[in-house]
Amino acid sequence: MGVIRKTKSVQTILNIFNERKKAVSVVQLIELLKDEMNKTTIYRILERLESDGVVHSFLDKDGLKLYATCTSGCSSTHHADMHPHFQCQDCGKIDCLTVEMTIPEIPNRTINFSQILLIGKCEECI
Amino acid sequence: MGVIRKTKSVQTILNIFNERKKAVSVVQLIELLKDEMNKTTIYRILERLESDGVVHSFLDKDGLKLYATCTSGCSSTHHADMHPHFQCQDCGKIDCLTVEMTIPEIPNRTINFSQILLIGKCEECI
DNA sequence: TTCTTTACTGCAACGTGGTTGCAAAATTAA
């Protein structure tokens, strides 16, 4: 499973993640690469990259899927992607945050993941 | 704006919220009420109830829209829906949590809302 | 280099959640 072959398409997508450090939505990628590859290919490459621990995915405030490179602690077996994300309500831009947020204990429940999205205004939109 | 007329459809939906205390997905409601009203009507009633401060909406782990009754502090002008939600990864059930989670300060950004979803196993699925 | 295996890609079609425009029905106030 995962990325086995370093195809041109995979390289192209990896380059995009390396250039921009921000999270990228699948929709953006499809638009950006519409002359280079099929949207199905994009979805499948991202899937493989994620299951390989290279990127992680999450949903933005509108439920759209985003991907960002994993900074540390992620592998194909475990994703340390509990970190919160920030989305600007005006320009839509999204960042991974490095702040730690303490997850509360809930009686009679176990908590395994969390999706935390903080929504507000970014530096440029304030 | 908001709910002006207490139609049969509105009453039906309000009753459902009163009976079940849990959050309900729009998809569930559409299935539940498929013989009584059109899905467009459901979407529009929920929209009105939300803008009236009667219910609040949020997205689950798959990006599906859920609604739950507002317990306190919500109005048509302001939604105090900063509380986190819990979703069971097995049965999919969702609860509003009453725990307070402190939202961190982020330099050069303002934070106005937050969507916090804690994912794990519920009482029955542990 | 060429061959062979197997992963990857493109295409077209499909599925689902959600939205829109408009005419008909229902509600409220007069």
Add this chain to the structure above:
DNA sequence: TTAATTTTGCAACCACGTTGCAGTAAAGAA
């Protein structure tokens, strides 16, 4: 009861995402 206005149903549409399958390309073996 009437008139004004909000709601509703319908049908069509849109966007994001998925699937099956045939053709293409990568990687190792010969």
